Amino acid sequence: MVTRKLQHYLIVLLLGVGLLAAGCNNSGSDVGMGTLEVRMHDAPANYDAVNVFVERVEINAEQDTAGWMTISEPQQSYNLLELTNGAYTVLGDTTLEAGTYNQIRLILSREGHSVVVDGEEKSMFVPSGAQTGIKLNVNAEIQEDITYTLLLDFDASRSVVKRGNGQANPGYLLKPVIHASNQAVTGNIDGTVSPVDAEPVVYAIADSDTLASTYADTTDGYFKLIGLEEGSYTVSINPTNEDYSIKDTTDVGVTVGETNELGTIELEQAQ
Template identity: 35%
Template sequence: MKRSVQLIAISTLAAGMAACGGSGSDSSASSGTGTVSFGITDAPAMDLSNVTIAFTEIRLKPEDGQWVEFPLEGFEQVNLLDLQGGLSEPLIKDEEVPAGTYTELRLIIDTDNSFVKLDSTGDSEYSLAVPSGEQSGLKLKGDFLVAADTTTNFTIDFDVRKSIVNPQGNALADYMLKPSLRLVNNLEVGSISGQVDVAQITSTRMADETLADCQYDGAVYVFSGENAETSDLNVNNEEGNPLMIVPVELDVESSLYSYTAAFLPEGNYTISYSCQEDNNEEDDDIEFEGTQSLEVVADQTTEAELIPLVE
């Protein structure tokens, strides 16, 4: 059997892979080979227009075996901000892997060919440091299962919004990558889609001095759990919320702004919209609206209510 590894794109914050596999006791997964796909996903940060990562190798660690390594010819440059809403770009395809439980995945990075660009500075490129990226790589620890004679598709959820920081003082580069990754099984995920009336929200806020004005078109924040507490994005937040932040995009035909939060494991979520800027290195006092709880079902799209909600 063969396996392919892919890159995909959206945005999330949680780390780990424990929910993606079993203990390895299933005899059907303990011998032979299986087919598996991997992807990486993201959503854009405030001022970032390009986050290009040069991948040079993918490594998988079987629970009871040596690392399985897949070098890329030269390096594979991927602009993570091009990969949103479930779009994918393969890194390696049709390669066999031993069936069984795996405990770690690593992505090896070429930092010399990785960079970021900002909306505010056009085509200027800024260097991007990835600590240990060329030696041990970006790490995802935790169990995931590859069953024998079976195809299993995974997506690596890579949150650029939280991962890119602007270091102070003597730094290795203009920007630093502090990766926040998680792994999901594509058979166990669904999505949330909806629309936001940004024009109405902007008008309402401008007419009310007690409300903060909109600073940009805004984004929908996704939090784990029903009736979850809303919070800003902060690189120091260890709680895992918000799980995902999805910027809205104008739908010309309706004049509303649309969004899709994809690769969400089955379960309950809380979503809320904000049009205030959110610095991922500071505690920001952000105003939310349109907060609602939704259930996500695998392989289905859950439609959210229009924001702002009708009172």
């Protein structure tokens, strides 16, 4: 039989456990949660396809190698050339505690990458980075109840490297060149190129540096340059059809959160 005194002790013990659990729950609820979304897009390249296999995406709030957290595991191949002209794919999204996250990295498979040249698919080898990942400094500020969208510009034209025939392993290497930006502090430029059969590459240039590029759509000439920081740019239209001349439009302004619509840009016949 349980004595009255023992009952008293049990009641006190249960109350203490309840208060401790409540304290733990309250401390957890004090930490605000925000959302991180990672999008990938691409600059154009002179290939039929550039296929990259992404195993997972990780993020780190620390300054050293500790603290990496997996935010997604796509385990999927992406054709980068399908992610131009404003198109993108979502590599992952997750809920994180509010705070600053310094780095993000893509873990690529050692194999499974390829480039298609003149209709022929050729494998690409990753010389390094499969184990340690492609690290990017982002300093992402995650705020409570707000979605932070990170744009990863995977530059296919600079990432695919052709090896010489005299080397031990001739063929193609994948050496990723990626630029990261916060969509919340960027803007866009769009327009239409005429005539359509000029089939141009469109560049956004600032201080002689090309910061974004895309192909104009081959059916209607539309183009969109995304992920540009606020400032002034030269938009250069470079036809792949030699019957037309290059045309530059200077002092094109970009404002955060807006798209500067250039309208129709008419190209002239080459002299």
